[in-house]
Amino acid sequence: MARVVCIHGIGQQYAGERQLHTAWHPALADGLLRAGTVSALDADEVRCVFYGDLFRPPGRTLAVQDPPLDASDVDEGFETELLLSIWAEAARTDEAVLPPDARTLARTPQTVQRALNALSRSRFFAGVALRGLVLDLKQVRAYLCDPAVQTAVQERVAAAVTDRTRVVVGHSLGSVVAYEALCAHPEWPVRGLLTLGSPLGIRNLVYDRLRKPGAWPGGVGTWTNIADEGDVVALVKDLRPLFGDRVDCHLVHNGSRAHDATRYLNTPQVGRAVTDGCGLD
Template sequence: MARVVCVHGIGQQHTGERELHRSWHPALADGLIRAGAAATLGADDVRCVFYGDLFRPPGRTLALGDPPLDASDVEEGLESELLLQWWAEAARTDPAVLPPDARTLARTPQAVQRALNALSRSRFFAGVALRSMVLDLKQVRGYLCDPALRDAVQQRVADAVTGRTRVVVGHSLGSVVAYEALCAHPEWPVRSLLTAGSPLGIRNLVFDRLRAGAAGSGSPGDWPGAVEHWTNLADEGDVVALVKDLRPLFGERVVCQVVHNGARAHDATRYLNTAEAGRAVDAGARW
């Protein structure tokens, strides 16, 4: 019967609910301390929704010469366009990354390979294998473009929210999941939404594909259900959070704040242990 429900983002297919809880719960509790909040969070007050296993294929026997994922596996459309946008944003914030030129932005196979090569040298993707970058792109496309997968993820959020839930936290792709869940369930008693490292503001690729309202009856940009307070956190160097200010798309009620996460700009716990996150949780957690 958690009061705070958390929704993870991309690249978590090899973790699980309990692993996420072990890092997210203390980070949220520290954020409350940084904010000087009176509210406290016990372990049972926080529940982490896990859906990463839905992206993890079943085991199989490798065929002879079965290759790992590479640039040729990046599909045209959402995957390649998002990759090129990540590259442009990484170049904007990281002097070590050469920016794409007009010729590169033609979205050719060579452009995809150059984008992957450039991102592999960036601070943001330091230590991230090419295979993992391609898988991250496929997870975003999978959620946004596969209705059955989307429904399965949404059901896991619905199963976690109860009559005692007052705060929903969404990180990365999880912010998209959380937003859609709250739009679909205005009857939930959730007061506060905290999004961090969110891609919600990316027009065409993400924003325009949002499913708002019950059975998609609403429009992208609708206010998320009965939420009273929405705080969005972004690090200036977070490539996934391409658009830091969500207000032009979702309205002036969204409190948009830039935080500083150091070398791990997209790290969930570095977002959650900030005073800004603590104030957002406290706004809804006055139970």
């Protein structure tokens, strides 16, 4: 039974729990090494919760792919607001991205297209097809705004946590999932929450939609939040103003793949947090 439960973020609809485990466990093991931890976590002590299939669109056996989405598929309201927030942050951290101007105050289809065009030049979104970016926006909205999706995801987390689980790791949207799961289950024996590349600090779009915004996550003793300066998903790097000074916040450098989960996991900051939470030496 797993001592560490990991929860993935957006864009994993074509992956699976075993595939994620193959990448995440070695990266976490390297993080422990970087932290100077002598004890190791065996593969069966780390479990990846998978919920990406909830967002996988139906398709024919020989042609499973992202649906042909474009700017017109970005819905008004939540999806447009999140897209524009990401655009502004990408422009702040990447000189290749043209910044939005006053005209973006009018939420028009042209504004959405300009945002997508600008983000296509970003190092952060290198190799990400436009339809994939639009689908990612829809996944965030689905979890935060659709109670059925939220319930289904939370049930999978609850099924993975046992009386032996000591640390929960959430990456990207998975950090929101992890936070809400721990808030809902203060009886769990989890000692540490670790959030990586988290959007929890986005006030209007994420934080205000939490079921318990600002609450301490259940019975955990420590909460470590780690962000890369260039990670546009983690729009707010310091979560302490919203969640309290007990949150231990760190900045790391992940290179050109600022939001990559494995680059977060192999840092000494992650290694130390897991070491402390699991009582390793």
